[in-house]
Amino acid sequence: MNVFGIGLPELIVILVVALLIFGPKKLPEIGRSLGKTKRAFEEASREFQDEMKRQTAALEEEQQAKAETESPRETSP
Secondary structure, X not given: OEEXXXXXXXXXXXXXXXXXXXXXXXXXXXXXXXXXXXXXXXHHHHHHHHHHHHHHHHHHHHHHHHHHHHOOOOOOO
């Protein structure tokens, strides 16, 4: 198991230190707030990616429309 470059032994040490510092009553509250923060960050990241995709698609459509209007029109005799 490797989370953010931290192995299982390091993760256990971090959790024990957090337990000693914050106490057992505060840890669930801290965990909840970290979970909410992570979820909000993921949602913002997803929204940013969706907006970038929409903007890219709009630019591609604009370039295609511009290329179609600038290309010489072929007429058949």
